[in-house]
Structure formats: structure tokens, C-alpha cells
Amino acid sequence: MITHHPSDEYLVEYAAGSLPEAESLVVASHLSMCGECRARVETFESIGAVLLEDGETEAVSANALDTVMGMIAATKPVEASRRIEFNQSTLRLIPPPLRAYLDADLDNLNWKRAGRGIQEASLKQDEGVRISLLRIRPDQKVPSHTHTGEEYTLILDGGYKDGFAHYAQGDVSHVDGSVDHAPVADPHGPCLCLTVRTGPAQLTGKIGRILNPFIRG
């Protein structure tokens, strides 16, 4: 049962096409797990549709329709599909929008130790935005930290507790810089999550930086 959804502001930006790639990845992956938010996005997209229908018109070039008919008649460009055949456990846990960011099955990703009981596989780093998968061992506490930017997390498997809130499969957490948090993974199995971080983290506890996955990069 999903209880933590992205807020309407993000769904609106996603529907309007202005949400940046990394955040869009979190939203799209959540959407493939959450019918409720899918329905919301469809509603918001229909705002775009209404504004399109009722909006102004701009004369198209004189031969536009012919050009388009020509493009339709032309042979379809072969889609560069470097599709990887993922194994069952990868397909079961990784939502479709996220698969394009994986170059191997889950177990064969370039996992790096990122602190006690925590592994990180970096999927993309670009202009200070980091997209990673994290695997946290059962009962493991992530060292207390704050962020200079934002942190978005989508739980793909297992769950964790953060303060009084519990996050399970499909839940999204959005933590902005000011919040000091120290999530603890559930006891019954490892926690797998997608995280997007937009700024370096700062340790607030006394634990060494090497233990903190959020400080790396």
C-alpha cells in the first residue's frame, strides 16, 4: 500500500514537461507503481490539452502537410534499441522508465561500498545531480545527515523508517536540505531504492564520512 506520493507540484511539472530529467525519473518510476498518481497526471495533462485546443493558432508553412506526408511515407528510421535482456529479478524490481539507466542486471551493477551495510550503484552524474541505486542491509541505520540540495528517494523493495514515517515499496520521500534525517532499514529484508540527490550532504552525527553514502561523489 503506497502512502507517500509525490506532491501535486511535481506531478504538474511532470505533466507540463518542465520537470528536470532526474526528478522525472523518480516520478515516472513511481507512476508505473501507482494508479492513483497516474490518474492525477492524466488529469493535469488534460489541462495542457484544453489550453492547446483553446489556444492561439500560428500559420504553418505552406507545404507543411506535404512535408509531413513525405516523412510518413519515408522508411521508418531503425530505432537504436540497445535493449538488454534483463533477468527476472531485475524485471520484477526495476520499473520500466528506470531500465534505460541500467547497463546490467541488478546483481551485476557496479556496486560500491558506501558505508556500513550500504552499497551504491551510480547510474548517472550530471551537473551536480546524482542518480543512484542504494542497497541497505536489514536493520542498517544510515548515518544522520542533512543536504545542501534535495534528496528524492523511491523505494523499490523492502522499506525503511525515517523518524515517525515508514516508507515501503512504491513510496516516495522528498527531503529538502534543512531536514536532518537518519533512515533505518526494515528488519525483514534488504532495502533497495532509487535516489536522486542535487547537492552534497553534510554529516551531522559523529560518524566518519566514510560511513556515509550521501557524502560521496
Add this chain to the structure above:
Amino acid sequence: MQAVADIQESTVAFKSVALSRNMAGPDNQHVTMRGFSANRRKNDEMKKMAEFIRAVADREDRDAFRQLFAFYAPRLKAFLIKNGATPGDAEEVMQEAMTLVWRKAKQFDPAKASASTWIYTIARNRRIDLIRRAKRPELDPEDPFFTSVSEQPDGEQEYSRTERETLVRKYLETLPADQLQVVQKAFYEEMTHQEIAAELDMPLGTVKSRIRIAMRRLRDQLDRAEL
């Protein structure tokens, strides 16, 4: 070609209800009345658009495609220019989007989206690819992942997608001007909330709360319409 002329004429007649209201200010009594009959015509017109897409999908019907093109191409181009595209880029993205409308016509499912919503999303994604040169993670509604993981069913809806659009249009007509302004900038100009705040010289929190309030009211109204 008569049908095309009809369509063009009928849209000019009640053009831009939501948009003109913004200019008109708070006195919207007559606008709402006008909007009401316009909504009905719009509804019929949109059903026709959905049939044209089906005709392209079923039998590669060129006349049907010409009708779609006559209605959507000039709107898409204006929409893209409003987003900040040059007229040349807007023309290119519009042409690519219309090509995709033909190619993807078989994937169009009136139960999932109205004709305009479907075409809007195609053009939006094309714009991101070509103009922003950014990647946009997309969900694939055909993927079995949906049914295996999703615990919550899609919201049950008594009304069709075209009717939902009518409800959304009615809702936009009743939106207070300050909320309508940010919603328009978010969708029509595809600005991020940050960009809207900068342009309107307004705190980011104000933009976000206006969007939040507007969207909550919209969802409440749609829920009520369902009962």
C-alpha cells in the same frame, strides 16, 4: 475540405475561453454562459477528432489525417512558440509530432486519453527531445509491470476522457485570475515553478501554493462530478 472549414470556423467562434477570461478580469458571468454552449460543441468536435485518429489507425485514412492536421498543426505551432521556440523550431517539432500522430495512431486508446491530451503529450515529449535535448523518462502503459506491482487501481471514472476535458475546461473558467495565471504559465509556457516565480517577481512558495490549491480544487471538482 468543407469539414475542415467547419472545424476552423467553430473553433474561432468560441476561441480561447480560458485564455480570454484572463484578460477579461473578474467579470465572467457572460463568459461562463458562453463557455457552457461552447463546451457542448467542443465536446462533439473532440469526439470527431478521436474518430479521425481511429480512421488513421484502422485504414490509414488520409482525409481524416488532413482534418487532424488542419486543427492541431497551427495550434501546436503557436503552443511551441509560446514555450519559447523559434518559429523554425516550432515548425519542425510540430511536423515531427504530426508524423508521430500518424505512426502511433494504433496506440491511441480513447479510454485512456482524449484526442487532444494524446496529441499534447506527443508534442510535449518531442519538444523535450528536440528543443531541450533532454531525456524524458517515460512510462509505458503497455508494460505488465503496471499490473504486477500496482496495488492501487486507476481511479474509477464514470465519465469519458473527453467529458473530463470538458470538466477541466469548466473548472479553468472558474479559477481566480491569480491561480489561472500560474497554471497557464506552467502548462502553456511550460515554465518551471522557479521560472514562474522569477518572471512574476513572486516568492517560489507563493507559486507553489497557488498551483497546489488550484490542483486540489480541480481534483475535488472532478471527484464530485463522478458522484
